[in-house]
Amino acid sequence: MRIEIICTGDEVLTGKIVNTNFGYMSQKLEDVGLSVQWETTVGDDRESLLLAFQLAGARADAVIVNGGLGPTVDDLSQEIAAQAAGVELVLHEEWLRRMEEFFHRRSRVMPPNNRKQAMLPATAELLDNPVGTACGFALDIGKARFFFTPGVPRELRRMLEEQIIPRLLARSGEQTAIFLKRFHSYGLGESHVDSLLTGVEELVPDGSVKLGFRAHYPQLETKLAARGVDMDDIRRKLEPVEREVRKRLGNFILGEDEQTLEGVVLGALAGRHGSLCLVETFTSGQIAARLAHLPSAAGIFRRGVVAPTLDEVWGTVGLPKDASAGAFTVEIAEAVAEAARRQAGATHALAVLVDLDEGADRIDLGGTICLAIATADKVASRRSRIVGGREWVRLGAVELGLDCLRRFLQDLPVYERIDFERA
Amino acid sequence: MRIEIICTGDEVLTGKIVNTNFGYMSQKLEDVGLSVQWETTVGDDRESLLLAFQLAGARADAVIVNGGLGPTVDDLSQEIAAQAAGVELVLHEEWLRRMEEFFHRRSRVMPPNNRKQAMLPATAELLDNPVGTACGFALDIGKARFFFTPGVPRELRRMLEEQIIPRLLARSGEQTAIFLKRFHSYGLGESHVDSLLTGVEELVPDGSVKLGFRAHYPQLETKLAARGVDMDDIRRKLEPVEREVRKRLGNFILGEDEQTLEGVVLGALAGRHGSLCLVETFTSGQIAARLAHLPSAAGIFRRGVVAPTLDEVWGTVGLPKDASAGAFTVEIAEAVAEAARRQAGATHALAVLVDLDEGADRIDLGGTICLAIATADKVASRRSRIVGGREWVRLGAVELGLDCLRRFLQDLPVYERIDFERA
Numbered sequence: 001m002r003i004e005i006i007c008t009g010d011e012v013l014t015g016k017i018v019n020t021n022f023g024y025m026s027q028k029l030e031d032v033g034l035s036v037q038w039e040t041t042v043g044d045d046r047e048s049l050l051l052a053f054q055l056a057g058a059r060a061d062a063v064i065v066n067g068g069l070g071p072t073v074d075d076l077s078q079e080i081a082a083q084a085a086g087v088e089l090v091l092h093e094e095w096l097r098r099m100e101e102f103f104h105r106r107s108r109v110m111p112p113n114n115r116k117q118a119m120l121p122a123t124a125e126l127l128d129n130p131v132g133t134a135c136g137f138a139l140d141i142g143k144a145r146f147f148f149t150p151g152v153p154r155e156l157r158r159m160l161e162e163q164i165i166p167r168l169l170a171r172s173g174e175q176t177a178i179f180l181k182r183f184h185s186y187g188l189g190e191s192h193v194d195s196l197l198t199g200v201e202e203l204v205p206d207g208s209v210k211l212g213f214r215a216h217y218p219q220l221e222t223k224l225a226a227r228g229v230d231m232d233d234i235r236r237k238l239e240p241v242e243r244e245v246r247k248r249l250g251n252f253i254l255g256e257d258e259q260t261l262e263g264v265v266l267g268a269l270a271g272r273h274g275s276l277c278l279v280e281t282f283t284s285g286q287i288a289a290r291l292a293h294l295p296s297a298a299g300i301f302r303r304g305v306v307a308p309t310l311d312e313v314w315g316t317v318g319l320p321k322d323a324s325a326g327a328f329t330v331e332i333a334e335a336v337a338e339a340a341r342r343q344a345g346a347t348h349a350l351a352v353l354v355d356l357d358e359g360a361d362r363i364d365l366g367g368t369i370c371l372a373i374a375t376a377d378k379v380a381s382r383r384s385r386i387v388g389g390r391e392w393v394r395l396g397a398v399e400l401g402l403d404c405l406r407r408f409l410q411d412l413p414v415y416e417r418i419d420f421e422r423a
Numbered sequence: 424m425r426i427e428i429i430c431t432g433d434e435v436l437t438g439k440i441v442n443t444n445f446g447y448m449s450q451k452l453e454d455v456g457l458s459v460q461w462e463t464t465v466g467d468d469r470e471s472l473l474l475a476f477q478l479a480g481a482r483a484d485a486v487i488v489n490g491g492l493g494p495t496v497d498d499l500s501q502e503i504a505a506q507a508a509g510v511e512l513v514l515h516e517e518w519l520r521r522m523e524e525f526f527h528r529r530s531r532v533m534p535p536n537n538r539k540q541a542m543l544p545a546t547a548e549l550l551d552n553p554v555g556t557a558c559g560f561a562l563d564i565g566k567a568r569f570f571f572t573p574g575v576p577r578e579l580r581r582m583l584e585e586q587i588i589p590r591l592l593a594r595s596g597e598q599t600a601i602f603l604k605r606f607h608s609y610g611l612g613e614s615h616v617d618s619l620l621t622g623v624e625e626l627v628p629d630g631s632v633k634l635g636f637r638a639h640y641p642q643l644e645t646k647l648a649a650r651g652v653d654m655d656d657i658r659r660k661l662e663p664v665e666r667e668v669r670k671r672l673g674n675f676i677l678g679e680d681e682q683t684l685e686g687v688v689l690g691a692l693a694g695r696h697g698s699l700c701l702v703e704t705f706t707s708g709q710i711a712a713r714l715a716h717l718p719s720a721a722g723i724f725r726r727g728v729v730a731p732t733l734d735e736v737w738g739t740v741g742l743p744k745d746a747s748a749g750a751f752t753v754e755i756a757e758a759v760a761e762a763a764r765r766q767a768g769a770t771h772a773l774a775v776l777v778d779l780d781e782g783a784d785r786i787d788l789g790g791t792i793c794l795a796i797a798t799a800d801k802v803a804s805r806r807s808r809i810v811g812g813r814e815w816v817r818l819g820a821v822e823l824g825l826d827c828l829r830r831f832l833q834d835l836p837v838y839e840r841i842d843f844e845r846a
Contacts, residue, residue: 026437
């Protein structure tokens with residue numbers, strides 16, 4: 001099945017807003033085994049919209065159009081859809097009623113121009129929007145089924161998942177259930193993981209499990225898209241593959257599905273009634289910013305301190321100034337973590353100290369990271385060198401710190417060589 | 424002049440990587456008074472590429488193609504460009520020599536497959552790439568001039584600015600100089616600024632100054648795109664408009680052109696040999712993360728502390744626990760800032776305390792912000808309420824804190840009502 005996407009709107013076309021909807025839609029379709037072949041962006045312009053609809057309608061089997069369903073005069077999707085399909089716009093009484101209710105529940109009167117949002121092409125099938133006033137709709141233009149969606153991301157996302165993907169799967173003839181299993185890892189690059197996982201798809205000989213990746217440095221997402229007649233069938237097929245992925249990626253897997261690194265760390269601390277304090281240098285608050293604001297950090301996150309130099313770090317955690325002696329070692333990181341833990345009265349402390357190379361930012365600028373984790377009776381530490389410019393080192397140090405804390409809390413070795421570090 | 428952009432590559436089409444190049448190109452063209460009318464994204468697929476080139480060549484005057492110039496087999500731009508133009512691929516000896524030098528300077532031998540990057544359509548005009556091995560090129564397909572550019576953002580950016588925009592301006596018949604003047608503000612919404620600036624374009628009666636905006640919450644960028652015969656002419660035209668914009672937006676302007684809020688704050692502190700410490704609660708390190716890692720923060724940023732509750736804040740800055748008494752007031756913020764400043768031995772302290780509403784995240788969840796700035800002999804404070812969900816409150820509190828510090832350092836009133844706060 002050939003699928004195209006058309007994004008509309010002057011703000012997207014002029015680059016005034018970044019088009020995140022397209023990538024989201026394309027990924028969601030990939031996740032269920034469908035592929036987008038062509039994407040077009042046009043502005044709020046009658047001639048361009050009509051041409052885009054006609055061209056896609058002549059090429060594709062299914063087209064998703066995003067945007068242009070709002071109440072203002074520059075929202076043209078319904079009007080041009082009707083023109084391209086050769087039908088009239090008619091008032092959809094049911095949707096008008098829904099909109100009036102929508103405003104009523106918010107103690108507001110519906111402005112007259114919202115009525116426009118209930119004007120749909122005569123042949124349109126309504127696609128429900130439970131979270132906004134722009135209803136979606138589907139109709140045929142040329143040889144393709146068109147699905148019109150709102151530009152507001154949360155409205156689009158819900159409509160895509162609940163209304164459009166099931167219809168696309170039905171049209172594609174795949175009357176099967178689909179499930180996406182995800183593993184999140186830190187420390188291994190995409191090509192390394194790809195080679196580690198060679199052959200795992202073949203554990204299910206009928207080809208119904210497909211391996212994919214999504215790299216967002218420093219983390220990597222490994223995806224298993226599985227098809228089956230129902231969820232039981234899918235679970236049965238996935239089980240040996242999941243087991244093999246867990247075995248091969250081992251300690252590098254930091255979470256699965258909706259889990260996040262910060263969520264796993266906070267969960268492990270909560271499980272032992274623990275509390276956490278942080279010491280940062282060059283990461284400058286980014287480690288704290290990853291978890292301290294989360295609802296699940298309440299009662300666990302105790303204190304974070306940021307200081308630019310080792311000297312300032314001593315002062316901040318209450319160590320004598322001469323403890324430094326200019327050295328930059330894991331022993332120093334351990335002393336800082338232990339002092340910070342005592343000072344904050346936390347069960348756990350993470351100290352991430354970075355010695356950044358001198359000079360202007362450049363691709364081969366690196367940083368040496370000494371980090372330590374301390375509890376009342378145990379301390380673990382690790383040294384690492386990351387090269388790739390200031391921002392690369394900073395992101396890497398944040399992730400390395402949080403992931404070592406995760407390993408410590410899960411009784412895994414804090415030191416295991418990662419692909420992003422230099423010898 | 425009708426301009427189209429074609430983005431190529433499976434990773435962009437499948438949403439595996441977010442296409443930031445398109446928005447960048449479109450904005451850069453808007454900034455010089457050129458507009459993109461149509462954008463197409465296709466994968467690394469011969470048939471799609473050829474059709475996309477033919478369609479755009481039949482519609483447009485100029486087309487920018489991004490991506491597909493790499494050394495691997497899935498990089499097809501040169502091959503399909505030659506096919507669409509009806510010419511052969513020929514070896515560009517000069518570029519081959521440049522590539523060999525490129526590798527030689529890095530003490531590496533050029534891999535054989537890089538030779539492919541010097542194979543250009545026979546009619547192509549070379550577009551220099553001083554920072555990579557993918558040269559750009561221009562040629563005619565249909566009625567349009569095509570410009571082929573590399574997918575690596577920093578290579579694209581340089582080629583667009585140095586090679587392509589001058590050629591587009593020459594083709595558009597606008598043989599004039601172009602300059603973009605930018606103002607950055609915080610606290611006023613786009614429509615508010617738009618109405619405040621009504622009529623400023625008319626201060627230059629020939630229409631050569633055009634007003635535009637780019638909102639990226641919490642900041643707003645106000646842009647004046649000016650044309651003239653040369654830069655002297657442009658400066659003369661812009662001068663009264665700039666003066667008027669500064670007058671009307673007043674204290675809300677936090678910087679101009681390349682200036683950033685954090686850079687202005689650090690610059691003002693450096694100018695008075697000052698130093699800074701920070702106290703944060705719900706912003707959880709994000710204020711520190713905005714400035715502490717910058718090269719210009721060296722010697723100025725002294726210390727940042729993050730604590731989740733007022734009780735933890737007291738302990739961290741060395742105040743007695745009973746100072747709280749459960750109250751959440753600007754007086755408390757002032758006491759915290761003064762204590763933190765003394766403790767860190769800094770000339771300036773900024774304390775940003777947030778009292779977040781109870782309950783699950785939702786669009787009408789708000790936070791009350793009490794912030795204070797202290798020096799040895801002066802203290803200023805401000806209370807504000809921001810509504811819009813956890814992340815919205817967090818971003819707003821970070822920006823409000825930094826902007827109030829900017830105002831304090833510039834001897835401007837720390838309190839001035841902003842559009843984002845509730846009464």
